[in-house]
Amino acid sequence: MARVFMKGCEAMAEAAVRAGCRFFAGYPITPQNEIPEYMSRRLPEVGGHFVQGESEVASVSMVYGAAASGTRSMTSSSSPGISLKSEGVSYCASARVPMVYINVARGGPGVGSIQPAQMDYLQATKASGNGGFRMRVFAPATVQEAADMVYAAFDYADRDRNPVLILSDGVVGTMMEPVELPPMKTEEEVAAIKESKRSWAIVGHKLDYAHRAWIQPGQWSTLLQQKENEAAAALYESWKSDARAEEYLLEDAEIVLTSYGICGRIAKSAVNVLRREGVKAGLIRPLTVYPFPYGAYDRIDYRRVKGILDVEMSIPALFLEDVETAVAGRARISTCLCSGGNIMSRDAVLRAAAKIMEGN
Amino acid sequence: METNLCVAGFGGQGIMALGKILAEAACDSTDKKVTFFPSYGAEQRGGTANCYVVISDEEIxxxxxxxxxxxxxxxxxxxxKFLPRVRPGGRLFVNSSIVKDEIGRGDITVVRAPVTELALELGNAKVLNVIMLGVYVGYTRIIAPDIVWNAIEQTLGSKVSLLPLNREAFRRGLALGEAAREDR
Incomplete structure (x- = not known):
């Protein structure tokens, strides 16, 4: 495959089309506007449909409807807009309707700043809406990963009949990098995917009660609701073995940096600088932040390690909560944080690492 | 080897196009890693505009x-805004038609190019960014000039009537950059 030079948002949009996405609805917000812009032009070319809704709530609900018909469907937004979409996402999770959505995250809380940030970690991984549902959440650090993760997300969504979230940020969304795009699914493949959902999707069933499809975001019967929640819990449990992380130079590491998304690549470049200076540094960068790759932290050699450095673009630290659970008191954890739309400085990471190595 | 470049100026001076063409040329011509990161938001609407290009042999x-x-x-x-962020030993390429200030840093190389005047001489003020791209490529040799020219051609796309003007603009810039390189 030839590599092309693409903006993160556009590469994610194209990857979705190639995965068979044929419906997109969204509402403008910086820094993700290039996704709906791209989709508005691209989807009609492949027989798909683009709608700019009158709001975030309307657009996510349109995706709920389109996805309920078996069509691969997507929406996207940025932090405050993602909050508004939480109702529709929760409905999809409850009704077991597969859809993919992208958060090109910016500063928060509230309207925050339009600059890149990682303030939505807990929302993304713990509670993206009411009702205690879970989702697979992917955290790309490069335009290539962003495209690959969106492409894979549609398969996971369909397999689980559940929403999947891509947690990106304003840097990954707006920067351009070389990318090898995933293969375009043929019209036959796209049709076959839709056909495979016939048993549950609203595709035009007989009028009799026994055969009709029934998309329902909740049950009137408490007994049935509990049964559905138990089935969902078993599904979430089954994902644990799918947790993924990049583990880099861990074996002899005396200091382990851990970070995700855009910060993850900045932390990795800091590890490379530290290694050149003779410091035995390593990295754990979760690729899935739900399920969280707790197991990666068991492969740290805690007899050698002087400390763990949590690097994230959020104040207060949020990713830290999962890191603390994973490390489970086996090493001291320090943080290197920035927020408000400021991009993590590698020099700041190096200074924080030096402090750990000095024993402070 | 990694080169970090920041391009900055007024909105409308073709700042983003300059950075993007350079980055695209790097993507097309080499197996190097390259990123292009535009500033986005309020500063694009009437104030300063800037973008960043990183070209590297390693992961960026x-x-x-x-x-x-x-x-x-x-x-x-x-x-x-950006002069304090140039590393010691770094290089400043400045539009000397507009920026008349003393640079006030002896620890960096300064390449002056009157790109606004040159663009007006060519009959179109808009090509100042292509002239400056030529200066930068001529001086640094970061990417082969013919590959950068291909990226300019691709960017212009169907606007073939603009090719001669841009070719001349790029050529002038290259000559200036190469001359400055020899004068070092």
Missing amino acids: GAPLGDVMDDIIVMNGASLA
């Missing part, structure tokens, strides 16, 4: 550096 961390190896500055406001 942040698509913008804490300190810059090179900066291209098209107006005075951008000089004030």
Whole structure:
């Protein structure tokens, strides 16, 4: 495959089309506007449909409807807009309707700043809406990963009949990098995917009660609701073995940096600088932040390690909560944080690492 | 080897196009890693505009550096903002038609090019960014000029009537950059 030079948002949009996405609805917000812009032009070319809704709530609900018909469907937004979409996402999770959505995250809380940030970690991984549902959440650090993760997300969504979230940020969304795009699914493949959902999707069933499809975001019967929640819990449990992380130079590491998304690549470049200076540094960068790759932290050699450095673009630290659970008191954890739309400085990471190595 | 470049000036001076063409040329011509990161938001609407290009043999961390190896500055406001971020030993490429200030740093190389005047001489003020791209490529040799020219051609796309003007603009810039390189 030839590599092309693409903006993160556009590469994610194209990857979705190639995965068979044929419906997109969204509402403008910086820094993700290039996704709906791209989709508005691209989807009609492949027989798909683009709608700019009158709001975030309307657009996510349109995706709920389109996805309920078996069509691969997507929406996207940025932090405050993602909050508004939480109702529709929760409905999809409850009704077991597969859809993919992208958060090109910016500063928060509230309207925050339009600059890149990682303030939505807990929302993304713990509670993206009411009702205690879970989702697979992917955290790309490069335009290539962003495209690959969106492409894979549609398969996971369909397999689980559940929403999947891509947690990106304003840097990954707006920067351009070389990318090898995933293969375009043929019209036959796209049709076959839709056909495979016939048993549950609203595709035009007989009028009799026994055969009709029934998309329902909740049950009137408490007994049935509990049964559905138990089935969902078993599904979430089954994902644990799918947790993924990049583990880099861990074996002899005396200091382990851990970070995700855009910060993850900045932390990795800091590890490379530290290694050149003779410091035995390593990295754990979760690729899935739900399920969280707790197991990666068991492969740290805690007899050698002087400390763990949590690097994230959020104040207060949020990713830290999962890191603390994973490390489970086996090493001291320090943080290197920035927020408000400021991009993590590698020099700041190096200074924080030096402090750990000095024993402070 | 990694080169961090920041391009800054007024909105409308073709700042983003300059950075993007250079980055696209790097993507097309080599197996090097490259990132292009535009500033986005309020500053694009009437104030200064800037973008960052990183070209590297290794995986790139942040698509913008804490300190810059090179900066291209098209107006005075951008000089004030970005000059402190050039590393010692770094290089400043400045539009000397507009920026008349003393640079006030002896630890960096300064390449002056009157790109606004040159563009007006060519009959179109808009090509100042292509002239400056030529200066930068001629001086740094970061990417082969013919590959950068291909990227300019691709960017212009169907606007073939603009090719001769841009070719001349790029050629002039290259000549200036190469001359400055020889004078070092």
